[in-house]
Amino acid sequence: MKRVSGKITVSPDKSVSHRALMISSIARGKTIVKNFLRSDDCLSTMACLRKLGVVIKDEGDRIIVDGRGPKLAAPTETLYAGNSGTTVRLLSGILAAQNFKTKITGDGSLSARPMKRIERPLKMMGASVRTSDGKLPMEITGGNLKNIDYASEIASAQVKSCVLLAGLYADGKTTFREPMRSRDHTERMLSNFGAKITSSSDGPGFWVSVDGPAVIESPGTLEVPGDISSAAFFMVAAAILPGSRITILNVGVNPTRTGIIAILRRMGARVEISNRRESGGEPSADITVEHSDLIGIAIGADEIPLLIDELPIIAVAASQAVGATRVTGAEELRVKETDRIKSVVGELLKMGARIEELKDGFVVEGPTKLKGAAVASGGDHRMAMSLAVARLAADGETRVINSECASVSFPEFYGLLNKITAN
Numbered sequence: 001m002k003r004v005s006g007k008i009t010v011s012p013d014k015s016v017s018h019r020a021l022m023i024s025s026i027a028r029g030k031t032i033v034k035n036f037l038r039s040d041d042c043l044s045t046m047a048c049l050r051k052l053g054v055v056i057k058d059e060g061d062r063i064i065v066d067g068r069g070p071k072l073a074a075p076t077e078t079l080y081a082g083n084s085g086t087t088v089r090l091l092s093g094i095l096a097a098q099n100f101k102t103k104i105t106g107d108g109s110l111s112a113r114p115m116k117r118i119e120r121p122l123k124m125m126g127a128s129v130r131t132s133d134g135k136l137p138m139e140i141t142g143g144n145l146k147n148i149d150y151a152s153e154i155a156s157a158q159v160k161s162c163v164l165l166a167g168l169y170a171d172g173k174t175t176f177r178e179p180m181r182s183r184d185h186t187e188r189m190l191s192n193f194g195a196k197i198t199s200s201s202d203g204p205g206f207w208v209s210v211d212g213p214a215v216i217e218s219p220g221t222l223e224v225p226g227d228i229s230s231a232a233f234f235m236v237a238a239a240i241l242p243g244s245r246i247t248i249l250n251v252g253v254n255p256t257r258t259g260i261i262a263i264l265r266r267m268g269a270r271v272e273i274s275n276r277r278e279s280g281g282e283p284s285a286d287i288t289v290e291h292s293d294l295i296g297i298a299i300g301a302d303e304i305p306l307l308i309d310e311l312p313i314i315a316v317a318a319s320q321a322v323g324a325t326r327v328t329g330a331e332e333l334r335v336k337e338t339d340r341i342k343s344v345v346g347e348l349l350k351m352g353a354r355i356e357e358l359k360d361g362f363v364v365e366g367p368t369k370l371k372g373a374a375v376a377s378g379g380d381h382r383m384a385m386s387l388a389v390a391r392l393a394a395d396g397e398t399r400v401i402n403s404e405c406a407s408v409s410f411p412e413f414y415g416l417l418n419k420i421t422a423n
């Protein structure tokens with residue numbers, strides 16, 4: 001078995017990077033974005049915004065967005081969102097208020113993902129939205145929007161952000177309700193740009209409102225923290241590999257994203273948070289994780305939104321923990337970049353893990369000595385990186401087919417992992 005050690009920084013936050021580009025594009029004034037994530041997904045957002053007439057300069061250590069204010073320019077060609085659900089779903093909220101027609105497509109994986117969840121509220125607000133039975137390609141013809149009070153059946157930051165961005169253009173208060181609070185980067189950033197946001201988590205569920213119509217103003221500079229979803233692969237590697245200790249500097253620790261810390265601690269991992277600070281409304285800190293013996297735990301529906309993207313790597317951690325780890329209430333995993341319940345169960349079984357599929361999650365019985373195998377990412381970046389960590393805990397050779405898709409969120413992943421891994 002290998003071990004990992006050292007002090008690292010991981011890639012900038014994907015969710016915050018997308019939002020930084022989109023929100024500065026529709027604000028008045030120039031925004032300097034520091035520590036922007038240049039991954040395939042965020043570059044898809046950048047390319048779409050440029051086609052909508054936004055001038056975005058990439059100066060290496062910073063991105064400069066020349067905000068156009070609320071109105072974008074009609075694109076002369078179809079927008080391509082690549083593999084990125086965040087690009088399509090958030091941008092749709094803005095496009096719903098533009099008085100022109102836009103067509104958006106994506107790659108094979110994105111074209112299989114559900115878009116009804118944004119089609120429904122945007123139509124209620126008065127936009128004309130056409131999909132192929134709830135899937136891409138999608139055509140949006142925007143217009144004057146009316147405010148809505150929308151209760152979503154699922155907790156989803158993408159749907160919430162879509163509605164809030166459209167709400168900036170509507171007359172009056174637009175409210176989004178969800179059963180549990182999903183990540184709140186959009187609300188935080190819109191507040192930072194001067195929009196009037198109110199929210200509450202009293203009572204069952206959570207709601208957030210934006211007052212429209214609003215013309216937002218650039219705060220000047222935005223600094224993106226490191227991505228806790230990218231840090232999670234290194235946190236789990238350190239937790240499961242004997243002799244490991246790593247510190248990850250400047251990681252975003254927004255409380256709507258830190259489920260992975262709570263879960264690892266509950267499993268018995270040693271996780272220390274230090275040097276807490278805040279920038280542009282987002283908290284960040286350094287995270288140190290050391291190896292220790294882990295135990296299996298139950299993870300239920302109320303925690304899922306706080307760690308939705310981390311469930312594949314949590315399955316890897318669970319394979320090394322004593323006892324059963326049971327994840328339920330996670331049916332949303334079935335509509336991610338792959339059906340992540342099927343992918344994680346199928347691929348970890350090939351490596352000898354004792355893992356069983358549930359309709360809304362999985363059960364892992366540990367610990368098992370993983371063994372080398374040929375496994376496949378299925379083109380899913382988080383599966384590729386989870387399998388790369390499982391490989392370190394396995395005896396023999398593991399080959400991950402289609403591993404290069406890690407570049408969707410974390411282009412430097414393999415270089416960094418190699419650098420901190422020792423025998």
Ligand code: S3P
Binds near residue numbers: 086183
């Ligand atoms: C994201 C929200 C989540 C998450 C995705 C990024 C975002 O999706 O899984 O990776 O940036 O808003 P859902 O809103 O579909 O839960």
